Amino acid sequence: MTTTETGSRDPDALVRRAGKRADTRKDQHFLVDDRVLDRIPEYATDAGVDLSHVLEIGAGPGALTDRLLATAEKVTAIERDPEFAAHLREEFADEVAAERLTVVEGDALDIDLPDFTASISNLPYGASSEIAFRLLPEQRPLILMFQQEFAERMAADPATDDYGRLSVTAGHYADVEVIETVPPEAFDPQPRVTSALVRTTPRTPDYTVPSDDFFMDFLKAVFTQRRKTMRNAVRNTAHISGLGDPDAVVEAADEDLMSARAGKLTPADFATLATLAYEVGQPEA
Numbered sequence: 429m430t431t432t433e434t435g436s437r438d439p440d441a442l443v444r445r446a447g448k449r450a451d452t453r454k455d456q457h458f459l460v461d462d463r464v465l466d467r468i469p470e471y472a473t474d475a476g477v478d479l480s481h482v483l484e485i486g487a488g489p490g491a492l493t494d495r496l497l498a499t500a501e502k503v504t505a506i507e508r509d510p511e512f513a514a515h516l517r518e519e520f521a522d523e524v525a526a527e528r529l530t531v532v533e534g535d536a537l538d539i540d541l542p543d544f545t546a547s548i549s550n551l552p553y554g555a556s557s558e559i560a561f562r563l564l565p566e567q568r569p570l571i572l573m574f575q576q577e578f579a580e581r582m583a584a585d586p587a588t589d590d591y592g593r594l595s596v597t598a599g600h601y602a603d604v605e606v607i608e609t610v611p612p613e614a615f616d617p618q619p620r621v622t623s624a625l626v627r628t629t630p631r632t633p634d635y636t637v638p639s640d641d642f643f644m645d646f647l648k649a650v651f652t653q654r655r656k657t658m659r660n661a662v663r664n665t666a667h668i669s670g671l672g673d674p675d676a677v678v679e680a681a682d683e684d685l686m687s688a689r690a691g692k693l694t695p696a697d698f699a700t701l702a703t704l705a706y707e708v709g710q711p712e713a
Contacts, residue, residue, distance in 0.1 A: 434523065435498025439465065439491035443616065446489040446515040450617055454509070455552035458488050459573070461614035465491055468571060469499040471607055471627055472548060477569045483544035485536045485559055486552050490516050496548060497523055504530045504542050537562065544568060553619070557594075564601040565640070567630040571607075579606050579624035586694045593651035596695050597644060600637075602628035635699035638706040645669050646702040650690050658693070658701065659686040672710030677701070680708050 439460035443449075450456035459465060472479060479500040487493045487505035489512060496503050497520065507513045513533040523529040532539065536559055547563050550573040557578070563570055574582070583604040584590035598604050608625045612618040637643040649665035650658060659678050666674045678686055681704055685697055693701075705711065 434520075435495055437491065437494040438462075439489075440616070442489040442491050442494070442519065445519060446512060448489075448509075448511050448515075450488070452617055455554040456488065456509075457550075457553075457615040457617060457619045459491060459550045459610075459614060460616045461610075464608070464610055464614050465495050467608065468492065468548060468625065469495050471571055471625065472546060472569070473499065475569065475627065475629070477571075478545040481543065481545045483542065483547040483549070485547065485549040487516055487531070488512055488550075490519050492548070492550055493520065493529070497529060502528050502530075504532060504544065506532045506534060506536045506539070508533070508535045541566070546570065547572070549573065561597065564598060564628065567601065569630065570602070570626070570628040572626050572628075573610065573623055574626055575619075576606075576609055576622040576624040579626045582606075582626055587692050591691055592654065593647050593690075596647055596698055598628070599695055600633055600640075600643070602630050604628050633695065633699070635696040637699050637702055642670075642706055642711060643699070643702045646705060647698060650698075650701075654690040657687055657689060661690060662686075662701075662705070669705065669709075670712040671705055672712065674705075674709060677705045677709040680704055 443458060450458050481502045482496050482500040484493055484496060484503060484505045487507045493503060493505050505516055507516060510533060513531055516531045517524055520529050546569045548571045551559055553575055556574050560572060581590045581592060581594045582598045583606050584595040605627050606624050607627045610623040646669050649669035650661040653661040653664055662677050663674045681701060685701060
């Protein structure tokens with residue numbers, strides 16, 4: 429057990445004390461740049477995020493955990509690697525004893541998540557999409573590390589090159605902004621790509637949909653044919669959207685929407701079409 433002051437632990441020393449190197453086959457790339465680590469909690473405090481209970485996913489050797497404990501009232505760290513989970517309990521034994529840190533050993537996609545006020549995490553890239561879309565519906569502020577390409581697609585505006593299903597889906601739950609790009613040199617071992625921090629702020633969209641699940645299925649369907657007009661996309665993807673009568677949707681929809689391609693429509697346009705599809709397209713129960 430170390431008595432180092434929380435918030436000042438050296439990331440490289442934490443990796444050494446963990447006694448285990450990162451396994452890139454498991455998407456383990458540890459953030460070891462002190463400057464980036466120090467800035468991450470500031471992005472939360474600058475936005476007035478409630479840090480009374482922070483959820484960290486993929487804590488690894490604990491460099492970000494250390495910074496979060498210096499700012500948050502309580503942290504729950506989820507770590508699927510048993511050796512790193514054991515290291516976290518030993519390294520932060522004082523915080524565990526004070527019930528300021530709870531270490532949960534398991535896969536964030538499988539376990540029950542605790543109630544949390546915000547999630548701040550350096551996510552494993554291979555599971556980052558699935559984890560993000562488990563967290564977004566919780567309607568809590570998020571600061572998450574992704575591959576830069578993924579982050580820019582999350583935050584993209586309509587009619588831009590990066591705009592797609594990911595942009596509409598993320599924007600359904602939150603305002604999304606890329607707040608910092610992070611070079612490979614900030615990690616050990618270095619990934620082959622540039623990374624980026626994303627901050628999401630929960631919001632209620634300025635449109636309504638009949639069902640979040642149906643809306644997501646509808647988006648998934650039409651974006652598989654994003655180069656086709658919506659008329660063809662709706663007709664050709666009923667096996668994905670679950671529509672029993674896609675032709676009824678095409679006939680009832682506004683011609684301008686049916687003539688457009690998915691990448692040109694706004695989230696509100698998709699909501700209009702999804703609502704119409706739900707009403708007249710005979711979706712599966």
